[in-house]
Amino acid sequence: MLYPSIDSLLKKVDSKYLLVNIAAKRAKEMEKTEHYQIKENEYKSAKNIGKALEEIKQGLVHLKEE
Numbered sequence: 001m002l003y004p005s006i007d008s009l010l011k012k013v014d015s016k017y018l019l020v021n022i023a024a025k026r027a028k029e030m031e032k033t034e035h036y037q038i039k040e041n042e043y044k045s046a047k048n049i050g051k052a053l054e055e056i057k058q059g060l061v062h063l064k065e066e
Contacts, residue, residue: 003044004057012056018063019056026052026061037061 006016013019027048030036036043036051037060043051055061 003050004053008057009053012059013063022056022061022063023049023052026055 009019010016013022030048030051037055038051038058043054045051045054052061
């Protein structure tokens with residue numbers, strides 16, 4: 001089973017398309033800056049894309065609407 005589940009993520013973000021874009025941008029940002037919003041040992045995922053999804057689930061990544 002994947003963590004976090006798609007159902008819990010879609011409660012935070014309106015569409016799957018938007019979720020993929022936000023997660024990808026956050027994962028690239030994590031790779032570039034090595035800045036994480038959760039302590040390293042508290043992530044369940046090993047890869048940055050999974051870590052980005054965990055941050056979205058916890059409400060730590062916010063979408064800035066233009």
